[in-house]
Amino acid sequence: MDAFTKSMFWKYNHASYRNLMNEPVLVLNANFEPIHVCSTRRAITLILAGKAGMIANGRGHIRTISQLIPRPSVIRLESQIHRPRPRVQLTRREVFRRDNYTCQYCGKREGNLTIDHVIPRHMGGRPTWTNLVTACSSCNHRKGGRKVEEAHMHLLHIPKEPPAEAAYIFGKHLNENQEWVPFISGW
Numbered sequence: 001m002d003a004f005t006k007s008m009f010w011k012y013n014h015a016s017y018r019n020l021m022n023e024p025v026l027v028l029n030a031n032f033e034p035i036h037v038c039s040t041r042r043a044i045t046l047i048l049a050g051k052a053g054m055i056a057n058g059r060g061h062i063r064t065i066s067q068l069i070p071r072p073s074v075i076r077l078e079s080q081i082h083r084p085r086p087r088v089q090l091t092r093r094e095v096f097r098r099d100n101y102t103c104q105y106c107g108k109r110e111g112n113l114t115i116d117h118v119i120p121r122h123m124g125g126r127p128t129w130t131n132l133v134t135a136c137s138s139c140n141h142r143k144g145g146r147k148v149e150e151a152h153m154h155l156l157h158i159p160k161e162p163p164a165e166a167a168y169i170f171g172k173h174l175n176e177n178q179e180w181v182p183f184i185s186g187w
Contacts, residue, residue: 020062024173025072026180028055030080034166034184037173043072052077056179073179086169088162090129097172098162099134104155105143108136118159120145129161 025043027036038046044062046052052075059071088094095115102109104116116135119125122145133155135143143151162168166187174180 020071023059023071024177026074026170026173026177026183027052028074028076028183030077032076032183034170034180034187035077035081035083035086037170040071043075044069046075046077047072050078055183073177074183085164087164088169090127090132094162095129095132096134098129098159099157102134102156103136103139104133104157104159105135105139105153107156110136112137114140116140116143118148118155120147123147130159133159 021039021041023040024037025040026034027038027043029035043052043054047054054070054072054074055076056074057070057072059073062069062071088098092115096113100109101113103113113134114137116133116139117125117127118131118133121127125131139153143153148155166184170180170184174184
C-alpha cells in the first residue's frame with residue numbers, strides 16, 4: 001500500500017470511527033426511566049467506570065488493540081439519579097416541532113416557515129409556549145403587528161406547552177433507534 005492509499009484509508013476509518021462514537025445512546029435511570037441521550041463515547045466511559053450497565057447492543061462492536069467492546073444503544077445507570085421532571089425547552093425548533101411544521105393560520109406545510117407572536121411583542125406579548133406559533137411568511141405578513149382577531153384570522157390549534165413525556169422528548173431519535181421504543185413507552 002502506498003503512502004497516499006494509507007492516508008486515505010486512515011482518514012476514512014478515522015471519520016467512520018468518529019461517527020460511530022457520536023451515535024446517540026439512551027440513558028435510563030436505575031428505575032428504567034429514560035432520562036437522557038448521550039454519545040456512544042460517553043456511554044462506553046460510563047460502562048467501563050462501572051457507573052452504568054448495557055441493556056441493549058444491536059450495533060456491533062468497537063475493536064480496540066486488546067479487546068472487543070460492544071457498542072451500546074441503551075444503558076442503565078447503576079444508582080438512582082434524583083432530578084426534577086424534565087420540561088421541553090422553548091426554542092424555535094421546538095415550536096416548529098410542536099406545530100408539526102404547519103402554519104397555524106392556513107395549514108400550509110412549506111419550507112418558508114416563521115415564528116409568530118399571537119399577541120405581538122409591542123402589545124406586551126411574551127415569548128412563551130402559549131404565545132408563539134408557526135406561521136408561513138404570507139400569513140405572518142398578513143397578520144402583521146396586530147392581534148389575531150384584529151387581523152380577522154383564526155388559529156387552527158390553541159398553542160400550549162408540549163408534554164414532557166419521554167415519547168415527545170426522545171421522539172426525534174426513535175426513527176433511527178427502534179430498540180428504544182420499549183424503554184420510552186409508558187413514561
